Amino acid sequence: MTESIESYALxxxxxxxxxxxxxxxxxxxxxxxxxxxxxxxxxxxxxIAELGKCSQNRLGRLAAMDVATIKGVxxxxxxxxxxxxxxDPGDKRRTLISLSPDGAALVARMxxxxxxxxxxxxxxxxxxxxxNLIRILRKIS
Numbered sequence: 088m089t090e091s092i093e094s095y096a097l098x099x100x101x102x103x104x105x106x107x108x109x110x111x112x113x114x115x116x117x118x119x120x121x122x123x124x125x126x127x128x129x130x131x132x133x134x135i136a137e138l139g140k141c142s143q144n145r146l147g148r149l150a151a152m153d154v155a156t157i158k159g160v161x162x163x164x165x166x167x168x169x170x171x172x173x174x175d176p177g178d179k180r181r182t183l184i185s186l187s188p189d190g191a192a193l194v195a196r197m198x199x200x201x202x203x204x205x206x207x208x209x210x211x212x213x214x215x216x217x218x219n220l221i222r223i224l225r226k227i228s
Contacts, residue, residue: 112208119204121197122167127152129197131160132169132186136194140185142175169193 097103116126124132127150134150135141141149147157161184164170169190175181186194209217 112204115207116204119200119207121200122169122193124197125160127156127160128164129201131157131164132190132194132197133201135170135184135186136191140183142181143184144181146184164190 113126116129120129130150131146131152134146138146138149143157143161144154146161147154150157150160152160161170161172165172169187171185171187172182173185175183209220212220
Protein backbone atom coordinates (compact mmCIF):
# COMPACT_ATOMS: atom_id res chain seq x y z
CA MET A 88 0.00 0.00 0.00
CA THR A 89 1.07 3.54 -0.58
CA GLU A 90 1.71 5.92 2.28
CA SER A 91 -1.33 8.10 1.49
CA ILE A 92 -3.76 5.17 1.62
CA GLU A 93 -2.26 3.84 4.84
CA SER A 94 -2.57 7.24 6.49
CA TYR A 95 -6.15 7.76 5.36
CA ALA A 96 -8.50 7.03 8.27
CA LEU A 97 -12.19 7.01 7.39
CA UNK A 98 -13.12 7.71 11.01
CA UNK A 99 -11.29 11.06 10.74
CA UNK A 100 -12.94 12.27 7.51
CA UNK A 101 -15.36 15.20 7.71
CA UNK A 102 -17.83 13.77 5.19
CA UNK A 103 -18.05 10.48 7.01
CA UNK A 104 -18.51 12.16 10.39
CA UNK A 105 -21.12 14.57 9.02
CA UNK A 106 -23.04 11.61 7.55
CA UNK A 107 -22.99 9.80 10.91
CA UNK A 108 -24.16 12.94 12.71
CA UNK A 109 -26.89 13.44 10.10
CA UNK A 110 -28.05 9.83 10.48
CA UNK A 111 -28.32 10.32 14.24
CA UNK A 112 -30.22 13.57 13.78
CA UNK A 113 -32.56 11.97 11.20
CA UNK A 114 -33.36 9.18 13.63
CA UNK A 115 -34.14 11.69 16.37
CA UNK A 116 -36.26 13.72 13.93
CA UNK A 117 -38.28 10.65 12.90
CA UNK A 118 -38.95 9.73 16.52
CA UNK A 119 -40.51 13.17 17.17
CA UNK A 120 -41.99 14.22 13.83
CA UNK A 121 -45.59 15.41 13.63
CA UNK A 122 -48.04 14.26 10.97
CA UNK A 123 -45.33 12.12 9.37
CA UNK A 124 -43.49 15.20 8.09
CA UNK A 125 -40.10 14.72 6.50
CA UNK A 126 -37.25 17.12 7.33
CA UNK A 127 -37.70 18.87 3.96
CA UNK A 128 -41.45 19.29 4.53
CA UNK A 129 -40.75 20.59 8.04
CA UNK A 130 -38.24 23.13 6.69
CA UNK A 131 -40.61 24.26 3.93
CA UNK A 132 -43.50 24.81 6.36
CA UNK A 133 -41.30 26.82 8.72
CA UNK A 134 -40.04 28.97 5.82
CA ILE A 135 -43.60 29.58 4.55
CA ALA A 136 -44.60 30.64 8.07
CA GLU A 137 -41.65 33.07 8.14
CA LEU A 138 -42.24 34.44 4.63
CA GLY A 139 -46.00 34.44 4.33
CA LYS A 140 -47.18 33.99 0.76
CA CYS A 141 -44.22 33.27 -1.53
CA SER A 142 -43.32 31.77 -4.87
CA GLN A 143 -42.20 28.16 -5.12
CA ASN A 144 -38.87 29.30 -6.54
CA ARG A 145 -38.18 31.67 -3.63
CA LEU A 146 -39.26 29.03 -1.11
CA GLY A 147 -36.87 26.53 -2.66
CA ARG A 148 -33.96 28.96 -2.49
CA LEU A 149 -34.63 29.92 1.12
CA ALA A 150 -35.23 26.32 2.23
CA ALA A 151 -32.05 25.14 0.43
CA MET A 152 -33.82 22.83 -2.03
CA ASP A 153 -33.40 22.46 -5.77
CA VAL A 154 -36.30 23.03 -8.18
CA ALA A 155 -37.33 19.37 -8.44
CA THR A 156 -37.16 18.78 -4.68
CA ILE A 157 -39.20 21.84 -3.71
CA LYS A 158 -41.85 21.00 -6.31
CA GLY A 159 -42.33 17.54 -4.79
CA VAL A 160 -42.34 18.93 -1.26
CA UNK A 161 -44.94 21.59 -2.14
CA UNK A 162 -47.11 19.01 -3.93
CA UNK A 163 -47.08 16.70 -0.88
CA UNK A 164 -47.80 19.54 1.55
CA UNK A 165 -50.74 20.61 -0.63
CA UNK A 166 -52.02 17.01 -0.75
CA UNK A 167 -51.86 16.89 3.05
CA UNK A 168 -53.94 20.07 3.21
CA UNK A 169 -51.15 22.05 4.87
CA UNK A 170 -50.59 24.62 2.15
CA UNK A 171 -52.60 26.59 -0.36
CA UNK A 172 -51.25 27.04 -3.88
CA UNK A 173 -52.74 29.80 -6.02
CA UNK A 174 -51.79 31.65 -9.19
CA ASP A 175 -49.73 34.80 -8.74
CA PRO A 176 -51.99 37.68 -9.87
CA GLY A 177 -48.91 39.57 -11.09
CA ASP A 178 -47.43 36.68 -13.11
CA LYS A 179 -49.72 33.91 -14.36
CA ARG A 180 -46.73 31.59 -14.92
CA ARG A 181 -45.95 31.60 -11.21
CA THR A 182 -47.79 30.17 -8.23
CA LEU A 183 -47.85 31.47 -4.69
CA ILE A 184 -47.74 29.18 -1.68
CA SER A 185 -49.13 29.94 1.76
CA LEU A 186 -50.11 28.00 4.85
CA SER A 187 -53.63 26.63 5.12
CA PRO A 188 -55.32 26.99 8.52
CA ASP A 189 -54.30 23.37 9.26
CA GLY A 190 -50.74 24.17 8.17
CA ALA A 191 -50.58 27.22 10.43
CA ALA A 192 -51.85 25.18 13.38
CA LEU A 193 -49.27 22.47 12.70
CA VAL A 194 -46.43 25.02 12.47
CA ALA A 195 -47.40 26.36 15.90
CA ARG A 196 -46.99 22.84 17.33
CA MET A 197 -43.88 22.08 15.25
CA UNK A 198 -41.74 24.86 16.70
CA UNK A 199 -41.64 23.23 20.14
CA UNK A 200 -41.02 19.82 18.59
CA UNK A 201 -38.26 21.27 16.41
CA UNK A 202 -36.54 22.67 19.47
CA UNK A 203 -36.79 19.28 21.22
CA UNK A 204 -35.21 17.62 18.17
CA UNK A 205 -32.35 20.13 18.20
CA UNK A 206 -31.88 19.79 21.95
CA UNK A 207 -31.74 15.99 21.74
CA UNK A 208 -29.35 16.08 18.78
CA UNK A 209 -26.97 18.41 20.63
CA UNK A 210 -27.38 16.79 24.05
CA UNK A 211 -23.91 15.14 24.10
CA UNK A 212 -22.29 18.59 23.82
CA UNK A 213 -21.76 21.29 26.43
CA UNK A 214 -23.53 24.62 25.88
CA UNK A 215 -20.29 26.15 24.59
CA UNK A 216 -19.71 23.21 22.23
CA UNK A 217 -23.27 23.54 20.94
CA UNK A 218 -22.76 27.23 20.13
CA ASN A 219 -19.42 26.46 18.46
CA LEU A 220 -20.88 23.63 16.39
CA ILE A 221 -23.69 25.87 15.10
CA ARG A 222 -21.18 28.64 14.33
CA ILE A 223 -18.86 26.22 12.49
CA LEU A 224 -21.71 24.62 10.52
CA ARG A 225 -22.88 28.06 9.41
CA LYS A 226 -19.34 28.88 8.33
CA ILE A 227 -18.96 25.79 6.14
CA SER A 228 -22.48 25.79 4.70
